[in-house]
Amino acid sequence: MAIYAIWNNKGGVGKSYLTFQLASEYARQHPNKRVLVVDLCPQANSSSMLLGGMIDGESRLNDIHGRQQRLTISGYIDDRIRSPYVPTKSGASYITQVSQYNSKIPNNVYLVVGDEKLELQSSQVSRATLPGPPDAWRTVHLWITDLISDIKHSWNNEDSCIFIDCNPSFSIYTELALTAAERLLIPFSADGSSKRAVKAVLSLVYGQRRHPNDTQSDFYNESNRYNMSLPEIYMYIGNRLTQMNNSSASAFKTVVEEISDEIYSVWQSTNTPFCIHPSGATRPNNKRAFKSMFQFEVNDANTASVVSGALGIPINVLTAGPKIVAGKPQTVNQSQLDKQAPNLQELVQRIE
Ligand SMILES: Nc1ncnc2c1ncn2[C@@H]1O[C@H](COP(=O)(O)OP(=O)(O)OP(=O)(O)O)[C@@H](O)[C@H]1O
Numbered sequence: 434m435a436i437y438a439i440w441n442n443k444g445g446v447g448k449s450y451l452t453f454q455l456a457s458e459y460a461r462q463h464p465n466k467r468v469l470v471v472d473l474c475p476q477a478n479s480s481s482m483l484l485g486g487m488i489d490g491e492s493r494l495n496d497i498h499g500r501q502q503r504l505t506i507s508g509y510i511d512d513r514i515r516s517p518y519v520p521t522k523s524g525a526s527y528i529t530q531v532s533q534y535n536s537k538i539p540n541n542v543y544l545v546v547g548d549e550k551l552e553l554q555s556s557q558v559s560r561a562t563l564p565g566p567p568d569a570w571r572t573v574h575l576w577i578t579d580l581i582s583d584i585k586h587s588w589n590n591e592d593s594c595i596f597i598d599c600n601p602s603f604s605i606y607t608e609l610a611l612t613a614a615e616r617l618l619i620p621f622s623a624d625g626s627s628k629r630a631v632k633a634v635l636s637l638v639y640g641q642r643r644h645p646n647d648t649q650s651d652f653y654n655e656s657n658r659y660n661m662s663l664p665e666i667y668m669y670i671g672n673r674l675t676q677m678n679n680s681s682a683s684a685f686k687t688v689v690e691e692i693s694d695e696i697y698s699v700w701q702s703t704n705t706p707f708c709i710h711p712s713g714a715t716r717p718n719n720k721r722a723f724k725s726m727f728q729f730e731v732n733d734a735n736t737a738s739v740v741s742g743a744l745g746i747p748i749n750v751l752t753a754g755p756k757i758v759a760g761k762p763q764t765v766n767q768s769q770l771d772k773q774a775p776n777l778q779e780l781v782q783r784i785e
């Protein structure tokens with residue numbers, strides 16, 4: 434059982450899409466384990482996909498957000514704004530069993546629904562880290578850890594796997610997510626700005642300096658000061674890689690190589706935490722072994738991914754053929770599914 438955050442400082446790299454696919458596929462491969470998605474992004478994209486996609490998922494989200502008792506991440510955060518330094522033990526009342534809304538999702542998937550209200554709450558959360566008891570920063574940063582622990586407790590601490598979908602910016606709720614996470618998955622797209630974004634992750638979370646005099650993030654410094662563990666890097670995932678023709682494939686390969694070099698140099702030169710996996714595996718002793726443990730590539734699924742997200746049907750149960758998306762006909766090709774489904778299955782097999 435582990436807690437994974439899916440984060441990159443860059444937007445649109447597939448954090449929410451991968452959270453949706455990973456949670457669904459993990460639940461399919463492990464029917465006896467509970468899977469929890471904590472949606473810590475105010476855009477609530479992974480919640481929308483899990484709850485049924487662009488039309489049905491959005492209207493279910495609206496419905497959930499409109500109820501008097503807000504059974505979302507913001508409902509829990511409100512509890513904690515009222516009780517910042519004393520755990521409320523209320524986390525378990527904020528989960529939604531996804532299959533009650535979307536029959537395409539296995540019934541062992543649970544969700545703490547994302548909420549745009551998080552954006553409004555963020556200044557209150559930040560304010561709570563300042564005054565109060567001397568370890569206010571630490572206590573507030575444990576809010577999501579507390580939430581997850583309440584939920585796990587309500588499940589009698591049975592085996593589970595938890596995915597936290599994060600906002601791209603390094604906001605206070607992203608910090609809370611990273612404190613709660615034991616492991617970090619870093620998706621990136623293979624474009625020119627991805628290397629900078631991955632460097633930003635290494636600097637903001639792990640204090641890697643790009644220039645000798647760079648200041649380190651408060652998050653890094655305070656986590657150290659309070660002796661709080663940082664998530665271990667579990668995998669960096671090149672996403673939406675295309676194999677359309679040789680030249681684009683080789684352009685993507687170049688970007689993936691650049692990012693791989695960057696992370697490998699961190700692995701070699703500092704004590705940034707990495708998670709050796711699978712359990713029992715030995716520590717990689719060369720670059721090739723490093724890459725085979727920590728690097729993964731997910732192909733661009735083209736129309737299949739659009740339809741999958743828009744209808745809230747995970748790739749592993751999506752069928753080929755004509756589909757209607759927001760009133761317009763689309764066709765999912767079997768060849769796209771034949772590539773993406775095993776690709777995602779393999780990714781999930783690497784997740785412990
Ligand atoms: N492997 C893939 N193949 C095809 N399309 C993909 C793939 N992964 C993600 N996408 C698409 O890319 C777009 C951006 O993905 P997504 O919303 O998951 O990114 P994100 O990192 O969560 O963005 P944000 O930073 O805004 O939260 C979405 O339309 C998604 O469907």
Ligand SMILES: [Mg+2]
Binds near residue numbers: 448449476479599
């Ligand atoms: Mg997202």
